[in-house]
Amino acid sequence: MEINVNVSKLVKPSTPTPSTLRNFHISFFDDKSGNENVPLILYYSTSHKEPNDVQTNIFNHLEISLSKTLTEFYPLAGRYTRHSSFIDCNDQGALYIQAKANFQLSEFLHLKWELKSDMLQAFLPCDIRKAGEVDDPLLSVKVTTFDCGGVAIGMCISHKFGDMAAFCTFINNWATRSRKTGNELEVAKYSPLFALADRFPKPDQQLTDEAFERSPSVNNSVMRVFSFKGYAITKLREKVMSEDNNIKHRPSKVQLIVALLWKALVDIDKANGESKVSFVSQVVNLRNVLVPKAPENFCGNFVTFANAQIKVSEGDNMVDLPLIVKLLHDSTNKTTSGYARALSHPEKDYDFLSKPFSERLKSITGNSDVNAYVFTSWCKFSFYTTDFGWGKPVWRSITDMKTPQTVVMMDDEEGDGVEAWVLMDKKRMCELERDLNIKAYMV
Incomplete structure (x- = not known):
């Protein structure tokens, strides 16, 4: 071919x-x-x-x-x-x-x-x-x-x-x-x-x-697609909400998949006896955060990170899924509410606006005590229906993002599920594919 x-x-x-x-x-x-x-x-x-x-x-x-x-x-x-x-x-x-x-x-x-x-x-x-x-x-x-x-x-x-x-x-x-x-x-x-x-x-x-250069690519990384159908995500949501009455919000499908994958990565570190900080950065689109809401054709980069972390210690009880869902939700809410105030203020507080980027940079720059991951969602973007004259796409893909420990999430063909395009080192990917919680909900 x-x-x-x-x-x-x-x-x-x-x-x-x-x-x-x-x-x-x-x-x-x-x-x-x-x-x-x-x-x-x-x-x-x-x-x-x-x-x-x-x-x-x-x-x-x-x-x-x-x-x-x-x-x-x-x-x-x-x-x-x-x-x-x-x-x-x-x-x-x-x-x-x-x-x-x-x-x-x-x-x-x-x-x-x-x-x-x-x-x-x-x-x-x-x-x-x-x-x-x-x-x-x-x-x-x-x-x-x-x-x-x-x-x-x-x-x-x-x-x-x-x-x-x-x-x-x-x-x-x-x-x-x-x-x-x-x-x-x-x-x-x-x-x-x-x-x-x-x-x-x-x-x-x-x-x-130059202070925010991308990290070098790693040759031993591999990419896999983890596919979660809508009915499986509904089942996962019901499980999470039934196990913890403290979760008052309805977790989105993206939030649930981020939590499922992050829990698996934390469990892998624990099983391997690692004592590190597991650090997750979720990309947040600020167009919906701006007051009034920014128009859809607002071009440029207008995103930040919602950061959260878990200290991984050998011998501790495994972190449960509802706790991670709540941690991710609170992190996103804190970021969006803080940015909503900062973006609307006539005097821009660049120290505050820079903080999520600085935290992310610190987690990936020569810090051997941190396992850092970035999750970005491309769900509900309009390229799924883009018509050049031949109708909607029959498939869409990315390729190797060259940056390990990265996850890009996209809608599946039906629209209610999630495809998680995961880039990890080979060892961690093998362990991720064997995780029982992931296998329970993945196609």
Whole structure:
């Protein structure tokens, strides 16, 4: 099974970016984001095999609509200057790759996980860590057509430009322009609002992103998908709420899966005789925290961390699941309530806003007494229904995130379940897969 690249080029905005917009300054929250790409691959099927000339039209049509989209999302055609903390909107262009797979989409989707996961990187236009240097595109796209006429659109967007919410605004804008039924009113819904740097500028005295470098990738890490169906999550919720009357809220499906996985990781450390702090960072979208609520097309990075920890001591009783659910809930509530006050205050308390990032950084920087994990949820984002003209995606995936002890959660195909894409070292992953609590609820 091979994927051959036919064309690789830079796509520029259809209308040149005005000189007045040349320097796009990043915000406080952009500065806190790592120099890495956010990956996403969307897979689309068709009911019949497309002839070569139709596939060529697909490539050309997507390129033209991408060029028009870049006129609005002009920073994505520029380059990030890391030492000056701004994007040079020089219209150098986004990377656009056209590729052809010599197999059918159904063949790929029916592969066993080990074979499928080995191929995921082939659908992406670049390594997710190829970011932050002056020559690295802020947006890279790879369009792959299959023998059956199916299409895979692999995308990498720089985290210096935005988070997954901003990524979805871009994708929706591009997809709407690509649909023959798309119109200017529809496109206008997904026009980006670049206001974060004005509202939350990066303080002059603040350290540059060099202080927040990503951790090096670890070669012995592996990625697995743990799938939990809606009915199993309902069963888990009932169990948690029946065992502890102190839980007054209805735990979300994401909160329950984070708790289930974290409990397993704590139990693994205890069983191995480790005496460490188990530290969890949950990514929190601040658009719903801002008062009044930020519009959906609020582009940039607008997230923080809700941090929680458990001291792992050999010989202690195993930490129960309701306690972890409550710990996660209290941590998130404390973060959102504190940020709601801080974000609405005219004088920005950057020490307070920086605290969750500093705690996270401290937990992963040369601290051998801490096992640190990060959980991020992509559930309920709009890419599940993104239509470029061929209907909704039949599958969506990421690839190896290169950062161990990371979990990305996405909705399953039915929408009420959760797929947890977990990256761990091989030893811990084997122990995680054997955990009886996980096996009790996993498909």
